[in-house]
Each structure stands twice: as C-alpha cells, then as structure tokens.
Amino acid sequence: MYREHQSTSQTGLKMKLCDAIARWCAEIRTPFVAGIPAAGILDIAESLAKLPGSPVPFVLTRHEEGAAFMAYSYAFHARQPAVVMASKAPGSTNLAIGVAGAFIESLPMLVITQQASNEHDRLEAFEEVDLAKLFEPITKWSVQANNPKRVMSMLNEAYRRTLAGRPGPVHVALPCNFMSCEIEEPAAPSTPRAATRICDEQLEPIVAALRGAERPLIIAGGGLPARCEGSLLALAETLQTPIVASWLRKPVTDAHPNLLGIAGIGGSPAARTAIAQADVALVLGCRFSEQMTEHYHMHFAQGARLIHVDLDPAVIARVFAVAFGVVADIADVLPQLREAVAASSVPLAAARRTWLARLQAEQAGYRKHLDAQATPPPAIGGREVVRELRRALPRDSRLVLDSGNYLHWAEQYFPVTGAGQFHYPTSGTMGFGIPGAIGAKFAHPDTLVCALVGDGGFAMTMGELETAKRLGLGILVVIINNGMLGHIRMRQDQRFGRNIGSRFTEQHFQHVPRAFGMLAEEADSPESLRRAVDRAVARVRDGETVVIDAIVTDELAPGPLEPWWKA
Missing domain, CATH: 3.40.50.970 (Thiamin diphosphate (ThDP)-binding fold, Pyr/PP domains)
Structure with missing residues (x-):
C-alpha cells in the first residue's frame, strides 16, 4: 500500500502529487476548479492557492451539482473543459446529474473525485463506494488510480480523451492518501489533433448530389460548433438551400432568411415540410434525438438521400439510412465542401429557388401567427x-x-x-x-x-x-x-x-x-x-x-x- 510522503523515485525532481495536480490545472487552462473542498481536495485547493499569480481559482459552490452545472455550461459556451472536484461518496454522487448532462450533450468536462484511502480498500470505509463504476455509464472514461506514480499520466490521458473525437466528460478517482505522496515531475498535457477531410472518392458524388437536388436541405445539429456559423451560412447561400436546426438549437442568426426554425416537439411547420419533402439532406452533427424526431415518428421522403457528417461513427445511420456517411470534424469539412461546391460544374437545379421561396413563405406565416399571440x-x-x-x-x-x-x-x-x-x-x-x-x-x-x-x-x-x-x-x-x-x-x-x-x-x-x-x-x-x-x-x-x-x-x-x- 502507498502511504503519505512515500517517494516514487530515487532520482530526478520531485513534487507532491497535490502540487502536480494544481500545476496541471493551470497548464490545461481550466478557468476554475469548482466544488466543495473536503478530504484530499483540501490539499489540491491549498496547492492551487500557492500557484504564482493564482491563475486557477477554486470556486466554492453551495452544492456539488452546481459545480458540475457550471462546468457543463462552460463547455457549451467555450467548447473547452473545466475541472470539477468532489470528496468521497456524498460529494461525488452529487456531481452525477451535471456530469450526465454533459455526457448527453457531448461536452467536455474533467471530473476528479476523492476516494477512501487505498489502505482501507473494500473494507466499507467511511464514504467508500466504487466511484469508477458509478461514473462509467455517464462518462467517456472512468477510472480509479491505484498508484500515485500513475496519477498524472492518467490525468493527461483524461484530458486527451475528453476532447478527442466526440467530446464528453471523463472521471478519475484518486485515493485521498495519495495527495502528499512525492512523484517525479510529470510531463505536460497535450491534445494532438489531425485535420479531417472528406475523401476524394466521396467528395465528388456528394457535391453532385447537393448541386443536383431540386429540394435540398441542411440540418444543423448540436454537434455543429458555433465558430462554424459563417461557413454554414456561406454554404447554404451558395447552394440556395434552407436550414433546419435540431431541437432547441440555434446554430445561426435567427435573422437569416434561409433558416426555417427548429425541428421536433414545438417546432416550426416549415421545418417539418422541408424534412418531409427534401430529396437530399446534408446532416451536420445531428443525432436525430427522440425530441427532434417527435418520438421517432419523423421520416424523410421515399428516395431521399442523406449525407451525414459526424465525429462519431456510431451516430451515422443509427436512426435513418444514409447515402453518404462522413466521419469527420465539421469545422474541417464545411470549408472543403463550400470550396468544392463553388468550383463544381454541375448546374444548380432551377427548381430549388421555388422550393426555398415556398418554405420561406410558410415560415413567415408561422412567425406572423406567433407575433399575434399575447396574454390579455x-x-x-x-x-x-x-x-x-x-x-x-x-x-x-x-x-x-x-x-x-x-x-x-x-x-x-x-x-x-x-x-x-x-x-x-x-x-x-x-x-x-x-x-x-x-x-x-x-x-x-x-x-x-x-x-x-x-x-x-x-x-x-x-x-x-x-x-x-x-x-x-x-x-x-x-x-x-x-x-x-x-x-x-x-x-x-x-x-x-x-x-x-x-x-x-x-x-x-x-x-x-x-x-x-x-x-x-x-x-x-x-x-x-x-x-x-x-x-x-x-x-x-x-x-x-x-x-x-x-x-x-x-x-x-x-x-x-x-x-x-x-x-
């Protein structure tokens, strides 16, 4: 068993694990560490306060779920992870609702919990539960460290995993008696990323389908990064194509004339018409959720061809069959698509102008109806x-x-x-x-x-x-x-x-x-x-x-x- 103040190496620079974790928080540039300090979290909070310039505040929340909600929301608005920490079972279990929310929305989050001392492992120690198993269904990766020498490499892996591919929360449980252990100075965290593109074999037929469609449609889902708004609108304008947002998402300005509102429960009639009649649909970062499809009653026209782009291959063709499935980062693909569409010699089908105008008129009528509603x-x-x-x-x-x-x-x-x-x-x-x-x-x-x-x-x-x-x-x-x-x-x-x-x-x-x-x-x-x-x-x-x-x-x-x- 590992005990406090145990050295992990006889050579090289050494530091306490709690100090290394605090420095790691600064290196990944988390805007805060949120939670309620207790058990080993006390050591990390103290180490954070000692960092030169105090670059990472420890934010005390009134309940651990508040900490998880803060990080959940920060990830939506910044598309970067924040760190939440909680003590043993009561504090850690309180994080679950916010962690589950981030998992459902595919948002990054770094969850660090304190476990009972590993000297008392499986003895039903005070506040001991299997936290790695508890968080496993609601995270991309959930583990418990059993060796203080491995903690920092596990945190670096957690950082890579939370952002890699389809983002999502990750969880690492740390026995509380590890905090004062000495470890060798760890390697800095990194997030290597390779650009993704549509392969040439797919690009040409995809462009031909988009330009040749009489009733084309773009469906923008929650997986579409906010920074892609300009690229999305440029592509829609080039193709003279309407845009439908997935349920309760606003991927572009509401003032754009090509936007038909949201699909799903409480959605717009024009969005429904567009989906029901489209002959080609470019689907960007959309999982076709139960709410968006109104309990999976929604369907496309017979013969409609879907071009589904998503980071997660498991999402593609899960609900609707596709003509083209593209596993890629939408931020990489949109500029490539726009360039290829603009350069293509395939003529735009003339019927699409009438199609877009009809849908815009339907959306305008819907907006007029909404504007007329009022409480007496x-x-x-x-x-x-x-x-x-x-x-x-x-x-x-x-x-x-x-x-x-x-x-x-x-x-x-x-x-x-x-x-x-x-x-x-x-x-x-x-x-x-x-x-x-x-x-x-x-x-x-x-x-x-x-x-x-x-x-x-x-x-x-x-x-x-x-x-x-x-x-x-x-x-x-x-x-x-x-x-x-x-x-x-x-x-x-x-x-x-x-x-x-x-x-x-x-x-x-x-x-x-x-x-x-x-x-x-x-x-x-x-x-x-x-x-x-x-x-x-x-x-x-x-x-x-x-x-x-x-x-x-x-x-x-x-x-x-x-x-x-x-x-």
Missing part, C-alpha cells in the same frame, strides 16, 4: 417575459435556460444574432439555469448573461446566487413564477384531467436574493415588468447579480401537446 393585460405570461428580455438585453447577450414548459416561448420569442447565444440543456436538467449562467459568464465575461428559469428549477439551485455574488460575476436571473411544474401539469391535464404533485403554494422569490444582499424585484404586469427589466439590465451591466420574480398566469406553451409531425 393586465396580466403577463411567459411569452411577455421573453419578449421584454429580447427588447432590453444587448443583441449579443447569452440566454441560459433551465428546464420547463416556458422553454418553447424562449425558442420562439428570443431571436439570436449569432450561434452560441442560446443554451437549453437538452439533457432536460432542472436546476441548471443559475449555475449554468455562472459557467457561461466565465466563458464570456464581457457579455451579459441571463438565466431564464422556472420556479421549480430556481428553487433547486437558488443557493448558487450567493456563488455568483461572491465571484462578482454579475448575471441576470429571471424567474417564470406560475406556482407549478408546468410541463408536468400539462401532461396530467391531458391524461387524467387533474393535477397531483405539480402545484406549489404561493411563493415570492424576491426574498431569497435579498437574503444575500442582492437586488430583487417582483413583476406582475406589463408596466412593472418593463421597469424591472430596465433597472435590472442597468445594474447587471455594472457587475451586480439581479433577480426578477415574474408572476405569470398559468397559461402554458402549447407546443408539447400539439403534434408537430403529421402523417
């Missing part, structure tokens, strides 16, 4: 809250959602000006909003970040308001307070005609942030909402965290109950 004054509904936010927030603001029925109003009434500005956790995770906004603010410190949350989700992680204030980040939190779990209530009404376990007592959340010394306002009318939003935006721009408790009617977004895919 003097009350306010969820859509009015979203409209006010869009009016008052800077155009480049980032909206971070929690999970709830109101998310459909957010998708419909909060147009974005660029990719990456809108994040709904498609893991369906309640409680994500506030810590998610903190993570987004770490990724974009100069951008206004707003968390739009339901009353159920707010109550789950409202303690992280104190975290935001302590860090001095300045976020806006807006609560859709209808006194219920709206989506659950909707399903109960539909199936049983009554509600059980889905309604709350009367609640006034402005008292919670005031307990932390924050500005909080309650709004229940169009006038009070506008005043509150304007005051809040001004204060958030000055670096404060502000909460608006919007008391809304019990009206719910109808999308979840209205069939999107019609046979």
Whole structure:
C-alpha cells in the first residue's frame, strides 16, 4: 500500500502529487476548479492557492451539482473543459446529474473525485463506494488510480480523451492518501489533433448530389460548433438551400432568411415540410434525438438521400439510412465542401429557388401567427417575459435556460444574432439555469448573461446566487413564477384531467436574493415588468447579480401537446 510522503523515485525532481495536480490545472487552462473542498481536495485547493499569480481559482459552490452545472455550461459556451472536484461518496454522487448532462450533450468536462484511502480498500470505509463504476455509464472514461506514480499520466490521458473525437466528460478517482505522496515531475498535457477531410472518392458524388437536388436541405445539429456559423451560412447561400436546426438549437442568426426554425416537439411547420419533402439532406452533427424526431415518428421522403457528417461513427445511420456517411470534424469539412461546391460544374437545379421561396413563405406565416399571440393585460405570461428580455438585453447577450414548459416561448420569442447565444440543456436538467449562467459568464465575461428559469428549477439551485455574488460575476436571473411544474401539469391535464404533485403554494422569490444582499424585484404586469427589466439590465451591466420574480398566469406553451409531425 502507498502511504503519505512515500517517494516514487530515487532520482530526478520531485513534487507532491497535490502540487502536480494544481500545476496541471493551470497548464490545461481550466478557468476554475469548482466544488466543495473536503478530504484530499483540501490539499489540491491549498496547492492551487500557492500557484504564482493564482491563475486557477477554486470556486466554492453551495452544492456539488452546481459545480458540475457550471462546468457543463462552460463547455457549451467555450467548447473547452473545466475541472470539477468532489470528496468521497456524498460529494461525488452529487456531481452525477451535471456530469450526465454533459455526457448527453457531448461536452467536455474533467471530473476528479476523492476516494477512501487505498489502505482501507473494500473494507466499507467511511464514504467508500466504487466511484469508477458509478461514473462509467455517464462518462467517456472512468477510472480509479491505484498508484500515485500513475496519477498524472492518467490525468493527461483524461484530458486527451475528453476532447478527442466526440467530446464528453471523463472521471478519475484518486485515493485521498495519495495527495502528499512525492512523484517525479510529470510531463505536460497535450491534445494532438489531425485535420479531417472528406475523401476524394466521396467528395465528388456528394457535391453532385447537393448541386443536383431540386429540394435540398441542411440540418444543423448540436454537434455543429458555433465558430462554424459563417461557413454554414456561406454554404447554404451558395447552394440556395434552407436550414433546419435540431431541437432547441440555434446554430445561426435567427435573422437569416434561409433558416426555417427548429425541428421536433414545438417546432416550426416549415421545418417539418422541408424534412418531409427534401430529396437530399446534408446532416451536420445531428443525432436525430427522440425530441427532434417527435418520438421517432419523423421520416424523410421515399428516395431521399442523406449525407451525414459526424465525429462519431456510431451516430451515422443509427436512426435513418444514409447515402453518404462522413466521419469527420465539421469545422474541417464545411470549408472543403463550400470550396468544392463553388468550383463544381454541375448546374444548380432551377427548381430549388421555388422550393426555398415556398418554405420561406410558410415560415413567415408561422412567425406572423406567433407575433399575434399575447396574454390579455393586465396580466403577463411567459411569452411577455421573453419578449421584454429580447427588447432590453444587448443583441449579443447569452440566454441560459433551465428546464420547463416556458422553454418553447424562449425558442420562439428570443431571436439570436449569432450561434452560441442560446443554451437549453437538452439533457432536460432542472436546476441548471443559475449555475449554468455562472459557467457561461466565465466563458464570456464581457457579455451579459441571463438565466431564464422556472420556479421549480430556481428553487433547486437558488443557493448558487450567493456563488455568483461572491465571484462578482454579475448575471441576470429571471424567474417564470406560475406556482407549478408546468410541463408536468400539462401532461396530467391531458391524461387524467387533474393535477397531483405539480402545484406549489404561493411563493415570492424576491426574498431569497435579498437574503444575500442582492437586488430583487417582483413583476406582475406589463408596466412593472418593463421597469424591472430596465433597472435590472442597468445594474447587471455594472457587475451586480439581479433577480426578477415574474408572476405569470398559468397559461402554458402549447407546443408539447400539439403534434408537430403529421402523417
């Protein structure tokens, strides 16, 4: 067994393992290490504080799930991993919901947990569970170190794995008695990457299919990096092709005329028409989820040819047969495709202009219908809250959602000006909003970040308001307070005609942030909402965290109950 202060080598420079881990965190440029310090995490937190210039803060959260949500959101907005740490079983198990969310969304995250001393392995020691097995189903790689000499090479491998191929969280459990062990100075972490391209044998027929199609379509999924927005739009404009986004994704500016909205539950009619009638579809980073396909009822026209590009070969042709499957990084492929399409001599089918115009007219009619909807004054509904936010927030603001029925109003009434500005956790995770906004603010410190949350989700992680204030980040939190779990209530009404376990007592959340010394306002009318939003935006721009408790009617977004895919 390994004991504290044990040397691992008789030659070479040596350092304590906890110091090596702290230096490794700085070398990979994690913006923070988040969690609650306990057990061996205490040693790492101390080592982080001793690093010259303190480049990596240890961020104390009020609950470990808040730490995991922060890293989950940071990965979405920065496309880079952050580090979360937790002590033995209670702390580590609390991370699971956020780690699972990152796994579902294919986002990188580095999870380091403390295990009971390996001197007491399998003795049912205090807080001992098999953490490697616990995290295995919700990570790309989950291991426990059993030798302090191997820890740093395992962390380097974890760093490579979290970013390689289809990204995702990784987990390494470390026995707490390893922290003071001396090890040889470790090698620096690295992430080697080779560019990927469509092979010549595939490129020519793919280009011919895209140019020759009469009803072409581009489907942009969650695997499309935000930095690819320009390349995607350039390709769509060259091909005169409509774009459909996967469920609750906004891969390009909503103002672009080729965008037809989202596919799936609560999606746009024009997106449905495009999918049903397309003869060639270029599918980019899309898994065809249950929500996007409306429980897998969606289908393409008979004879339609799919060109599916994804980093993960397991995703290609899993739900729909494909004519061409391309395992590649979309960031590499899009410029190559655009160049090849522009240089091709295959004529563009003339019918596609009529096809695109017809779909644009259908989308315009849908938008006109949405714009006409309103809650009768003097009350306010969820859509009015979203409209006010869009009016008052800077155009480049980032909206971070929690999970709830109101998310459909957010998708419909909060147009974005660029990719990456809108994040709904498609893991369906309640409680994500506030810590998610903190993570987004770490990724974009100069951008206004707003968390739009339901009353159920707010109550789950409202303690992280104190975290935001302590860090001095300045976020806006807006609560859709209808006194219920709206989506659950909707399903109960539909199936049983009554509600059980889905309604709350009367609640006034402005008292919670005031307990932390924050500005909080309650709004229940169009006038009070506008005043509150304007005051809040001004204060958030000055670096404060502000909460608006919007008391809304019990009206719910109808999308979840209205069939999107019609046979």
